[in-house]
Amino acid sequence: MTTRAAINILGSTGEVIDITSLGVSNLTTQHPGPGQYLVLGTLGMVPPPLGWGHVVNQLDADCSVSISFNEGVLAVSVARDGEPSDLLHSITLHVAVEELPPMVAPEPDKAELAQRELSSRRSDADHAIAPLQDAVDVDEATESEMATLKAWKKYRLALSRVPDQAGYPLSIEWPVAPA
Template sequence: MARAAINIVGETGALFDITSLGGKDVDSYRSGVGVYCVTGTLGMVPFPPLDQGWGYSLHPSENTAKVDIVFAEGLLTVTVTMDGEPYDLKTMVTLHILVPDIPLEEVPPLPPVVVDPVEVAQAEIVRLRAIADYSIASLQDAVDVDEATDAGMAALKAWKKYRVALSRVPEQPDYPQTIEWPHVPA
């Protein structure tokens, strides 16, 4: 058995949508004022997390409505009352139900993930460039205010050479299939 969440339109009882980890052969209808019937389910399930309510939720504007749910002979019947009288919801009721599992042979295979090697390489260049830019910024600030040390100057030069090397990665002969990444300054 699998979980599903369905939204039923209060005015008509029509199935608005279904989100399912299993079968989707679920239908709904309104059989009278405040009475909604749902077929194709295996009954209600606790709404996750299990300790925070059972099987349904209402729009906050109608949260004072009373909801009774009965599952018998394959029919899930949801009865809504307000102030003791049958009540057609103005919005929707969301039900958390059990549905039959989908047989594995009916589960469509996922389409293959196509990875564009150019996009992957460019994303890595952008990532590495951001690291270089961050490292260069503080070193360059020290130079700009005449507070750079010899070690800082050497580090600045190394990071700038690294950034230039990154900009030349797309010029490599086997780019993007084979990339020789420049070494990150220490």
């Protein structure tokens, strides 16, 4: 069992001190009388007997606490020596539930995967082309560099045509990068 939500309530007024929860942050409380604390808005948290529990401050260790849940209201009753009594300090209400299954991110769709791969390959081509193009631009390219530049540009052009393939994105024939 793992704590999934906790509500700390001040004994003298019934005010919420703080909340740790699975997304519920708009809880309200009422303190209608001695030893009575009502918590509203716990939707989404596990009602008893499946999970609500409590811990009182050690100043209130001699109190008995009962918790019930009815029509959306979590009712906490506190007694000392058999009589309703406000808590001297505070109470922490908590929900203990089985460990949640791990979150599994949905797999990206085929189009998204194809676009990622295409972007990666395009980036590789751009990275290879840039210094070769610089050499050409400043009239310092060798014949070998010019041939390599042409091969990389043909590859990049072939990449730009990948989305036009008949089976894209389910079936892709990737162009082969220059060696």
